[in-house]
Amino acid sequence: MKKLNILVDMDGVLVDLLPRWLATYGVATGEYIHPDLVTSYDFQSYVRDVEAFDDCLKFALQFAPPVPGSHKAMQELVGAGHNVYPLTYCHPAAPDAHRLKVEWLKHWLPMVDTDKLIATRHKHLVRGDVFIDDSEENIDKWLGAGGARAFLFNAPYNPMHRSFDWHQICRAIRLELEPASQDAVVDALTQMAQEDGMFDWDFNNDI
Ligand SMILES: [Mg+2]
Numbered sequence: 182m183k184k185l186n187i188l189v190d191m192d193g194v195l196v197d198l199l200p201r202w203l204a205t206y207g208v209a210t211g212e213y214i215h216p217d218l219v220t221s222y223d224f225q226s227y228v229r230d231v232e233a234f235d236d237c238l239k240f241a242l243q244f245a246p247p248v249p250g251s252h253k254a255m256q257e258l259v260g261a262g263h264n265v266y267p268l269t270y271c272h273p274a275a276p277d278a279h280r281l282k283v284e285w286l287k288h289w290l291p292m293v294d295t296d297k298l299i300a301t302r303h304k305h306l307v308r309g310d311v312f313i314d315d316s317e318e319n320i321d322k323w324l325g326a327g328g329a330r331a332f333l334f335n336a337p338y339n340p341m342h343r344s345f346d347w348h349q350i351c352r353a354i355r356l357e358l359e360p361a362s363q364d365a366v367v368d369a370l371t372q373m374a375q376e377d378g379m380f381d382w383d384f385n386n387d388i
Pocket residue numbers: 190191192193194314315316
């Protein structure tokens with residue numbers, strides 16, 4: 182089986198950041214915004230005090246849990262021998278974001294090798310077999326730069342587009358990109374068809 186280089190965005194894909202970010206901002210300013218109301222990726226456009234919002238980022242990151250399904254997905258992908266590279270933008274408003282993200286990974290997703298963390302705003306310049314991100318712009322730029330397979334991650338701000346959760350992404354990687362698994366699926370389907378007697382059907386007979 183080919184070992185894939187899988188590029189995984191952190192904020193919104195591994196780290197369930199936005200709910201904690203908005204809650205932290207609400208405590209700091211009294212302006213509470215429900216995450217489901219955020220229907221575009223431009224988070225700053227939803228708050229009155231952008232500076233305070235940015236200041237809350239580092240606190241939110243320290244207390245944000247993993248995105249549902251991400252722990253199991255990392256176990257599966259790393260366990261299958263793939264190289265998982267966390268590919269993340271470290272916001273200038275949080276100058277210690279890189280350190281915080283390394284600590285976050287070690288605490289919540291210890292199966293991920295933190296030496297593989299790549300911090301850049303220019304994700305489209307990083308090559309890999311698979312790219313997973315919750316920003317449609319990032320997905321489009323990465324595919325536009327020659328990337329082969331990308332998944333836009335589910336989020337309230339991706340309602341109008343084809344997006345995926347971790348269960349769907351792992352299944353797609355198994356079926357599309359792991360040839361051994363694809364063979365196994367074909368074998369299983371063939372066996373099921375044989376057991377059902379499909380190969381003995383006489384399609385000229387009326388049912
Ligand atoms: Mg993100």
